[in-house]
Amino acid sequence: MLQKYIRISVHKMTQQPLPPSSRRNVGIILSSMLDEFPQELDIDKFIILKESLEKVHDNIIRSAPEIIHSNYFWNIISDYLNSFVTAQDYSNIQWIKHVIDIFTNQPPSVSQLGSPRESSHIHQCTQNHQRQRT
DSSP: OOOHHHHHHHHHHSSOOOGGSSOOOOOHHHHHHHSSSSSSSHHHHHHHHHHHHHHHHHHHTTTTTOOOHHSSHHHHHHHHHHHHOOOOHHHHHHHHHHHHHTTTTTTOGGGGGGHHHHHHHHHHHHHHHHHHOO
């Protein structure tokens, strides 16, 4: 079910071209997603997911603008998330939920913000993203 949700979200998000000022920046979104990963991971699939997303991030930095502004990287990220994250992971692991919510552009609920560190981090990411749009 989560796989279908992520795939649908990417499709809706990228189906119609948006003006450059209102597009989500894939590099900023991926950086925010990577920031949610814990420093120490003990589950192999999440280690592989993090390493894979870091490689995508490195490729974004070296890519031409026309590729960055296309669906190319969104589709790659979606494929990785669909391959490694299950609906059970999303329901039971808070940082995974944050990663998916950032990717699907879901605003965090008050209950998800738990600690002041989390809320300030999300606020900072939002401010950075807004600055990039202006």
